[in-house]
Amino acid sequence: MKNQNVPTMKDVARHAGVALGTVSKVINGIPVGEEYRMKVEQAIKELNYEVNTYARGLKMQKSNTVTLIIPDAINPFYAAFAHYIESALYKEGHFMVLCCSNGILEKEIEYLNMAAKNQSDGVIALTYNDIGKYVPENLPLISFDRIYTNRFTPRVASDNFTGGVMATEKLLECGCRQPAFITFNSPYPGEADRRKNGYLHACELHHITPMFLSESGSRDMLSEITGFINAHRHGDGTLDFDGIFVNTDYNAYKTCRLLQDMGYRIPEDIQIIGFDGIHKFGFDENELFVSTIVQPIPALAQTCVNMVLSKDRELLPSLTLLPVSYQYGGTTRE
Amino acid sequence: MKNQNVPTMKDVARHAGVALGTVSKVINGIPVGEEYRMKVEQAIKELNYEVNTYARGLKMQKSNTVTLIIPDAINPFYAAFAHYIESALYKEGHFMVLCCSNGILEKEIEYLNMAAKNQSDGVIALTYNDIGKYVPENLPLISFDRIYTNRFTPRVASDNFTGGVMATEKLLECGCRQPAFITFNSPYPGEADRRKNGYLHACELHHITPMFLSESGSRDMLSEITGFINAHRHGDGTLDFDGIFVNTDYNAYKTCRLLQDMGYRIPEDIQIIGFDGIHKFGFDENELFVSTIVQPIPALAQTCVNMVLSKDRELLPSLTLLPVSYQYGGTTRE
DNA sequence: CTGTTAGCGCTTTCAC
DNA sequence: GTGAAAGCGCTAACAG
Numbered sequence: 157m158k159n160q161n162v163p164t165m166k167d168v169a170r171h172a173g174v175a176l177g178t179v180s181k182v183i184n185g186i187p188v189g190e191e192y193r194m195k196v197e198q199a200i201k202e203l204n205y206e207v208n209t210y211a212r213g214l215k216m217q218k219s220n221t222v223t224l225i226i227p228d229a230i231n232p233f234y235a236a237f238a239h240y241i242e243s244a245l246y247k248e249g250h251f252m253v254l255c256c257s258n259g260i261l262e263k264e265i266e267y268l269n270m271a272a273k274n275q276s277d278g279v280i281a282l283t284y285n286d287i288g289k290y291v292p293e294n295l296p297l298i299s300f301d302r303i304y305t306n307r308f309t310p311r312v313a314s315d316n317f318t319g320g321v322m323a324t325e326k327l328l329e330c331g332c333r334q335p336a337f338i339t340f341n342s343p344y345p346g347e348a349d350r351r352k353n354g355y356l357h358a359c360e361l362h363h364i365t366p367m368f369l370s371e372s373g374s375r376d377m378l379s380e381i382t383g384f385i386n387a388h389r390h391g392d393g394t395l396d397f398d399g400i401f402v403n404t405d406y407n408a409y410k411t412c413r414l415l416q417d418m419g420y421r422i423p424e425d426i427q428i429i430g431f432d433g434i435h436k437f438g439f440d441e442n443e444l445f446v447s448t449i450v451q452p453i454p455a456l457a458q459t460c461v462n463m464v465l466s467k468d469r470e471l472l473p474s475l476t477l478l479p480v481s482y483q484y485g486g487t488t489r490e
Numbered sequence: 491m492k493n494q495n496v497p498t499m500k501d502v503a504r505h506a507g508v509a510l511g512t513v514s515k516v517i518n519g520i521p522v523g524e525e526y527r528m529k530v531e532q533a534i535k536e537l538n539y540e541v542n543t544y545a546r547g548l549k550m551q552k553s554n555t556v557t558l559i560i561p562d563a564i565n566p567f568y569a570a571f572a573h574y575i576e577s578a579l580y581k582e583g584h585f586m587v588l589c590c591s592n593g594i595l596e597k598e599i600e601y602l603n604m605a606a607k608n609q610s611d612g613v614i615a616l617t618y619n620d621i622g623k624y625v626p627e628n629l630p631l632i633s634f635d636r637i638y639t640n641r642f643t644p645r646v647a648s649d650n651f652t653g654g655v656m657a658t659e660k661l662l663e664c665g666c667r668q669p670a671f672i673t674f675n676s677p678y679p680g681e682a683d684r685r686k687n688g689y690l691h692a693c694e695l696h697h698i699t700p701m702f703l704s705e706s707g708s709r710d711m712l713s714e715i716t717g718f719i720n721a722h723r724h725g726d727g728t729l730d731f732d733g734i735f736v737n738t739d740y741n742a743y744k745t746c747r748l749l750q751d752m753g754y755r756i757p758e759d760i761q762i763i764g765f766d767g768i769h770k771f772g773f774d775e776n777e778l779f780v781s782t783i784v785q786p787i788p789a790l791a792q793t794c795v796n797m798v799l800s801k802d803r804e805l806l807p808s809l810t811l812l813p814v815s816y817q818y819g820g821t822t823r824e
Numbered sequence: 825c826t827g828t829t830a831g832c833g834c835t836t837t838c839a840c
Numbered sequence: 841g842t843g844a845a846a847g848c849g850c851t852a853a854c855a856g
Contacts, residue, residue: 164833175843180835189841209608210547211833214848219544221587229563229573230772238572239563242590251604253555254588256576270585274543406771434771436779437740438564445770498849509827514851523825545849548832827856833848840842 163203172199183207213275221251222464223271225281227259232434233453234282237300240457241280248465250277259284271295278464284344298464300456301346310472312459313347316431319449319480320354321361323401323429326447326482328362330427330489332399335359337368338384338411339403340377347477351403351431367397381411385418393419398426405430408446412487423447428487444485452478497537506533517541547609555585556798557605559615561593566768567787568616571634574791575614582799584611593618605629612798618678632798634790635680644806646793647681650765653783653814654688655695657735657763660781660816662696664761664823666733669693671702672718672745673737674711681811685737685765701731715745719752727753732760739764742780746821757781762821778819786812 165183169176172195181188182196199205213219224241226234242252253276255267264283268290271279278296281287288304291297297304301313327335337355341348352370359366369384371377388396402408408430412422420426433450436442455478463472484490499517503510506529515522516530533539547553558575560568576586587610589601598617602624605613612630615621622638625631631638635647661669671689675682686704693700703718705711722730736742742764746756754760767784770776789812797806818824 165835166833169843176834177836177843177845181842184835187841192842206603206607208548208833210544210551210553211848212835213544214542214548214833214850215835217544217848229569229576230566232564232566232569232772235563235566235569235572235772238569238588239590242563242588246590251587251589251608253585254572254576255585256573256580269540273540274585409770436743436770437768438566438569499851500849510850511827511829511852512825515826518851521825526826542849545832546851548834548849549851551832825856828854830851830853832850835846835848837844837846839844 162208163205164208165205167203168196168199168205171203172196217275218277219275220249221253221274221276222461223253223255223267223274223276223279225255225257225264225267225271225279225283227282227284228256229254232438233432233451236438236453237282237457240454241461243454244458244461248461250461250465257283261285261287265290268292268295268297280460280464284342286344296464296466296469298460300460301348303345303347307474310463310469310474310476311347312456312463312476312478314451314456314480315477316347316350316480317354317357319431319451320351320356320401321358322354322480322482323351323431323449324355324358325362326488327399327401327427327429328358328364330399330423332397332427334364334367334397335399335401336388336397337366337370337401337403338381338407339368339370340375340380340407341370341372341403343372343374348403351401355401377407377410378414381414385415395420395426399428400426401429401431402446403431405432405434405445405448408448408487412446422487423489427489429482430485430487433483444483447485447488448483449480450483451480496542497539498542499539501537502530502533502539505537506530551609552611553609554583555587555608555610556795557587557589557601557608557610557613559589559591559598559601559605559613559617561616561618562590563588566772567766567785570772570787571616571791574788575795577788578792578795582795584795584799591617595619595621599624602626602629602631614794614798618676620678630798630800630803632794634794635682637679637681641808644797644803644808644810645681646790646797646810646812648785648790648814649811650681650814651684651688651691653765653785654685654690654735655692656688656814656816657685657765657783658689658692659696660822661733661735661761661763662692662698664733664757666731666761668698668701668731669733669735670722670731671700671704671735671737672715672741673702673704674709674714674741675704675706675737677706677708682737685735689735711741711744712748715748719749729754729760733762734760735763735765736780737765739766739768739779739782742782742821746780756821757823761823763816764819764821767817778817781819781822782817783814784817785814 169179229235257263272292272295280298282300288306299309299311430446430448503513563569579586591597606626606629614632616634622640633643633645764780764782
């Protein structure tokens with residue numbers, strides 16, 4: 157049952173004519189006599205030796221592995237997030253175990269438990285549910301956006317509030333007189349809810365009467381939006397609003413299509429700004445679907461990784477907000 | 491250094507008043523006396539015991555983990571592939587370690603070696619390079635599309651040749667008289683090269699003179715395509731061709747934009763069919779970017795997983811081709 | 825069918 | 841400084 161011819165530390169020791177412990181020290185960078193070190197390194201090279209992760213893991217209780225839980229890898233935002241998490245982990249010498257929960261609570265919990273059991277060094281989670289009470293003890297967890305009802309999960313998110321303000325003010329700046337807001341929120345509380353607050357705040361700031369559609373994600377989006385538009389439509393086809401800030405690029409794109417199908421021109425008649433920064437075919441070189449507030453995905457990922465790998469978890473802030481930026485994507489007047 | 495209060499098998503044995511081996515048997519589903527089993531299961535529950543992955547891995551030389559190497563998780567095709575690989579692995583009780591190589595040979599090799607070292611149960615690779623000679627021994631490897639120059643890597647791909655024929659015939663069926671073909675290939679040989687063969691075959695079949703632009707990916711695509719169009723353009727603006735099969739959805743989309751910018755209407759003047767089946771925002775419910783030949787990503791992923799986990803690797807075919815299908819996406823006349 | 829025991833490969837005291 | 845030896849938690853071979 158011995159694993160083929162893979163050399164072990166023992167082999168290296170014998171080959172180098174030193175004791176087992178000495179080899180271990182060399183490998184772990186603990187000082188040993190120069191002469192010994194040379195011999196050991198020589199032997200390692202000759203035998204093509206590599207440490208066995210499992211034997212080490214058994215002793216060390218760590219794995220150089222971080223688990224990322226996202227709903228899926230199909231949504232371009234999640235996919236890009238996973239991509240940059242992987243890059244950041246790679247730089248730190250860690251691997252990413254990617255888990256797609258499809259937003260199912262049971263899977264999220266199961267993945268969490270498996271992460272603990274598999275000695276994951278930590279978990280970064282972007283979930284649809286509040287998994288706060290299912291977090292195994294001693295498992296470093298960082299939440300992207302979602303609020304978990306426990307007091308020890310640091311949270312990283314984009315500055316959604318400022319993003320909401322920016323979007324609204326950008327519409328104004330581009331000539332809108334009356335920007336509206338449309339959102340279909342996840343029912344789970346997260347920072348994304350604050351996009352609306354940003355909109356409302358900007359309205360107040362600029363003495364504009366807010367005008368919004370704010371539903372939970374489960375409703376039929378298209379018909380809800382249609383209803384909203386019709387409610388604000390006059391006999392001559394003109395609308396009460398001339399710009400819309402929509403809570404996601406996806407919803408914004410859908411809204412665009414709807415308005416265009418109704419005969420409105422974008423951005424001439426109505427300007428639209430989304431949120432997220434989704435590019436066609438995923439890459440920054442390509443067009444955006446809509447003008448939008450861009451989430452800084454690489455920075456978000458890097459921050460999550462830094463935090464999950466952090467030595468003193470006591471020092472981590474409970475919330476870290478990263479700045480967003482506006483980017484033109486064809487649905488605003490420039 | 492003992493890891494907090496995590497119970498071990500020994501604890502369970504003591505608690506249940508049985509021997510260590512008995513506990514192991516219960517856990518591994520090896521028959522033991524009913525009475526013993528009950529006691530052990532009881533103890534496991536009471537102590538909230540879970541097997542230590544590392545101890546087991548150390549013995550078993552396996553990890554319930556499969557490594558997926560892709561260039562990136564941003565390209566929607568790769569992202570979806572990763573997603574479905576994860577789903578398929580999950581069903582089989584395995585985890586996915588996702589590695590993004592950015593197409594860099596050194597990273598591909600490094601990931602491959604790490605997979606071996608970390609006792610990955612296998613690797614599924616979609617790479618830009620021929621990693622054939624760097625594959626660690628005894629590491630089950632399945633290649634998606636790419637041909638590796640060794641004789642032991644089974645390959646899974648879409649039936650690109652048939653896809654090429656389908657695309658061409660679909661254009662004909664939709665009223666084209668002269669379909670052209672545009673491709674910007676990866677310089678690394680894979681099944682995708684056969685899209686062109688399919689086109690040529692269909693041309694022959696239907697007595698059409700082939701007309702194509704076939705370059706390697708590194709060239710400036712936009713100017714190459716522009717050149718191709720201009721070369722086939724008459725004084726009155728009419729073109730030699732009235733349909734184009736383009737080797738990817740991405741390239742097809744770019745080609746569309748180019749033609750539209752030149753004043754051609756799609757699909758009225760020119761029809762276009764791409765390849766891959768990329769949906770906007772990733773999800774099947776959404777529109778395609780172009781009419782296209784769809785690769786069966788879930789089936790491809792499932793096949794890769796089945797093969798990488800297969801017990802008798804001797805029996806695996808060296809090439810497995812899965813059927814593609816045509817899907818309307820607005821750039822053909824229907 | 826059960827209990828005992830010898831390792832898997834590594835890290836880490838602890839004598840020397 | 842070095843080397844010997846004791847496990848980490850588990851599986852599997854073996855004896856009872």
